[in-house]
Amino acid sequence: MKSFCVTTPIYYVNDAPHVGHAYTTLHADVFARWHRLMGDEVFFLTGTDEHGLKIAEAAEKQGVDPQALTDVTSQRFKDVWAKLLIQYDDFIRTTDERHIKAVKAFTKKIYDSGYIVKDTWEGLYCISCESNYTEAESENGLCPIHKRKLESVKEDNYFFKLSEFEDRLIKYYSENPKWIEPETKYNEAFSFIKSGLKDISITRSSFDWGISVPWDETQVFYVWFEALINYVTALGYESDSSRFSNFWPNTVHLIGKEITRFHCVWWPAMCMAAGIDPPSKILVHGWLLVKGEKMSKSGLNKIDPSELVDEFGLDQFRYLLIKGSPFGPDSEFSYEELKRRNNSDLANNLGNLLSRVVAVVHSKCDGISPKCSSDSELKQDVEDAVEAAVLSWNNFAPADALEAVWNMIKRTNFYLEKYEPWKLEPGDRINAIMGDSLEVLRIVSILISPVMPTAACDMLRRIGLKIDLKNVDFNEEIRWGQYLGGVPVIKDVPLFARIK
Numbered sequence: 061m062k063s064f065c066v067t068t069p070i071y072y073v074n075d076a077p078h079v080g081h082a083y084t085t086l087h088a089d090v091f092a093r094w095h096r097l098m099g100d101e102v103f104f105l106t107g108t109d110e111h112g113l114k115i116a117e118a119a120e121k122q123g124v125d126p127q128a129l130t131d132v133t134s135q136r137f138k139d140v141w142a143k144l145l146i147q148y149d150d151f152i153r154t155t156d157e158r159h160i161k162a163v164k165a166f167t168k169k170i171y172d173s174g175y176i177v178k179d180t181w182e183g184l185y186c187i188s189c190e191s192n193y194t195e196a197e198s199e200n201g202l203c204p205i206h207k208r209k210l211e212s213v214k215e216d217n218y219f220f221k222l223s224e225f226e227d228r229l230i231k232y233y234s235e236n237p238k239w240i241e242p243e244t245k246y247n248e249a250f251s252f253i254k255s256g257l258k259d260i261s262i263t264r265s266s267f268d269w270g271i272s273v274p275w276d277e278t279q280v281f282y283v284w285f286e287a288l289i290n291y292v293t294a295l296g297y298e299s300d301s302s303r304f305s306n307f308w309p310n311t312v313h314l315i316g317k318e319i320t321r322f323h324c325v326w327w328p329a330m331c332m333a334a335g336i337d338p339p340s341k342i343l344v345h346g347w348l349l350v351k352g353e354k355m356s357k358s359g360l361n362k363i364d365p366s367e368l369v370d371e372f373g374l375d376q377f378r379y380l381l382i383k384g385s386p387f388g389p390d391s392e393f394s395y396e397e398l399k400r401r402n403n404s405d406l407a408n409n410l411g412n413l414l415s416r417v418v419a420v421v422h423s424k425c426d427g428i429s430p431k432c433s434s435d436s437e438l439k440q441d442v443e444d445a446v447e448a449a450v451l452s453w454n455n456f457a458p459a460d461a462l463e464a465v466w467n468m469i470k471r472t473n474f475y476l477e478k479y480e481p482w483k484l485e486p487g488d489r490i491n492a493i494m495g496d497s498l499e500v501l502r503i504v505s506i507l508i509s510p511v512m513p514t515a516a517c518d519m520l521r522r523i524g525l526k527i528d529l530k531n532v533d534f535n536e537e538i539r540w541g542q543y544l545g546g547v548p549v550i551k552d553v554p555l556f557a558r559i560k
């Protein structure tokens with residue numbers, strides 16, 4: 061059995077969960093579900109990032125303890141993920157005792173190896189980013205992202221000697237050209253490293269909402285330095301060596317492009333300093349650019365994914381987000397486009413195929429399904445589509461995998477229009493056409509199940525099958541020719557509602 065671990069960034073609890081968070085987390089969920097379908101041993105990790113000055117200030121403003129504040133705000137993420145049917149295996153919070161212990165062990169190892177030293181840090185700081193900027197990076201003293209005034213800070217801190225890892229990172233990048241995808245992000249991070257690395261300040265002494273430095277209790281770790289360690293905490297770093305050695309070599313981090321430097325430069329160096337390998341893969345996605353009237357007024361970070369689930373339905377929202385915004389480049393996201401795609405791909409293509417087939421089986425075959433044939437003219441197209449879908453899933457391109465499945469759905473709709481079984485007299489010809497169409501629906505259900513888990517089960521139920529997708533041998537199940545028929549097919553309301 062192969063192992064597969066996928067992670068999302070841990071989300072900063074000062075934000076309310078929005079559709080940008082949903083985008084990354086849903087991708088992690090569909091990758092995890094795909095690997096479970098393949099029979100792999102899967103560990104899907106998400107969670108929340110809870111320390112730092114911004115949280116301390118927000119708590120003070122509200123007159124509450126920072127821990128009490130993060131208890132509430134962290135829960136909001138769990139609530140949204142439940143609503144989106146996100147099936148994570150672990151939800152880590154950086155205030156968890158297990159994380160605090162792992163951070164202390166991890167950093168102590170780096171400190172003992174001589175890669176952490178004390179020095180004076182002087183520079184500009186944005187509280188919103190929890191990030192340092194140089195004079196050159198600031199825009200007239202403002203944060204380039206938040207446009208808020210940067211604060212001048214001078215304090216004695218501990219520094220991680222990132223500069224000492226320049227050569228090792230260059231070697232690692234050269235030897236692992238696919239470890240960051242897409243290639244543009246690999247190139248960006250690689251050039252950044254080659255242009256020369258500076259040591260980084262990793263502790264703060266001006267506030268205390270953080271994990272204290274094990275060898276100097278007057279300081280707490282800088283939130284980013286500590287947060288990255290969550291990935292190994294959850295896998296059992298220094299607490300469960302068999303889990304750690306099973307999953308860490310097969311771990312894929314999904315991140316947004318704004319946090320590339322932390323993940324692609326700092327994190328591999330931190331791993332090297334602590335004596336472990338860097339993660340096996342980092343997939344970087346672009347931003348969702350909100351277009352169209354209904355949503356762009358509010359901006360991406362105001363769009364609540366729960367509301368879109370209420371409006372479109374769970375599986376529809378999952379499909380629309382995965383299909384409409386391919387992982388990797390920036391992509392546009394608009395209400396009008398969601399609606400259009402819902403009505404065309406879901407209601408008109410897949411929903412229509414299912415309801416047509418069920419209707420003809422009822423009107424011409426007494427509601428009992430015929431068996432598929434072994435030599436259908438659909439067979440080759442279906443096998444090609446399955447192959448293309450599997451390849452795309454393995455390349456972390458679920459939108460392309462869905463494209464392949466939808467080609468098969470369209471092909472089958474054409475097939476029905478060509479032979480018009482609803483005009484034929486009951487008999488062998490109709491039986492063959494309907495059996496083959498049911499076989500396509502069976503295969504479609506399996507292939508869409510990582511993205512549309514409830515619709516997939518519902519389709520199988522309607523075509524009279526009881527397949528437990530949690531316990532299938534995918535390579536057996538996906539082969540053409542296994543719809544044996546002889547079972548009642550079920551008439552029901554349309555699988556996907558049209559949105560007016």
Ligand SMILES: [Zn+2]
Binds near residue numbers: 187207
């Ligand atoms: Zn900022």
